[in-house]
Amino acid sequence: MHAFPGGALALDFAGTLRYRHRSQPREDMPTPESLGAWFRESGITEREITVKAADLREALTLREAVYRLILATMSGQDYDRDALTLVNNYARKPTPVLQLTSRGRHVEASVEQAFAAVAQDAVSVLGGPDVRLLKECSDPECSQVYIDRSRGARREWCAMDPCGNKFKAAAYRARKRLGGKSRASTVSL
Missing domain, CATH: 1.20.5 (Single alpha-helices involved in coiled-coils or other helix-helix interfaces)
Structure with missing residues (x-):
């Protein structure tokens, strides 16, 4: 099971490399199957997506680009051009398909559509009104970034x-x- 404390898909995706401040961070998506599980658990899709090793490498590249943009946003620095280009290229692609069935909402996605959903969420969060609410967890070992929607913005932990x-x-x-x-x-x- 994956954790989703960020309050936004892109923040949780970036948070799949846990404890970035440690000398040895923990990888929460070490296999293609774990990436497929993350897509399902996050709600991007309801069914398992077949994920290949190349897809996992691509996901980790996208994740690090999203994380670099998050850090730049939070520190008021300019965006890394390569990270910005990568995220924007994914954000231009089609996202998962939502359908209404007699049983309720149904979501299907390919790996590329799942990447597009993460990238579009990164654009929405980093370019939207919640950007001023971004915080990093106060645990010095934790590197999770989250949206602090608490009363008075006093939340300290992810x-x-x-x-x-x-x-x-x-x-x-x-x-x-x-x-x-x-x-x-x-x-x-």
Whole structure:
């Protein structure tokens, strides 16, 4: 199962390389099958897409281009021209086909249409009103970028599990240690 804490398809796609700040990040799409599962779990399609090794290489290239654009946007820097060209080229392509059936909504996609959906979402997020809400997780090891739609824009973590819970538990343990020491010092007086 993949995580989707970003609040946007493109942010979650870029987040499939987890813990980018570590010396050894974790790859959440190591196989063509895992990429196909990500497409299904993200809602791009409802059926498994047959993904080949070349498609996975292409996906990882697209992912890194999207991530470079996200970082440039957040830091106010100019876009990397190659990343911008790549994302825009994918964004021009047809996206998944939505159909209404007697059972409800049905979505089918090819690999190329799935890439187009990610690229179009990147264009929408980075060129739209939510761009000012982009944040990177406060966990120093986590590199997930998310849209902070919380009240007062005070959200600190990409998700409570695991990032927020880890820090809240550490803060709780620290308060308990300090509370225990202060009680011990008052008892000895």
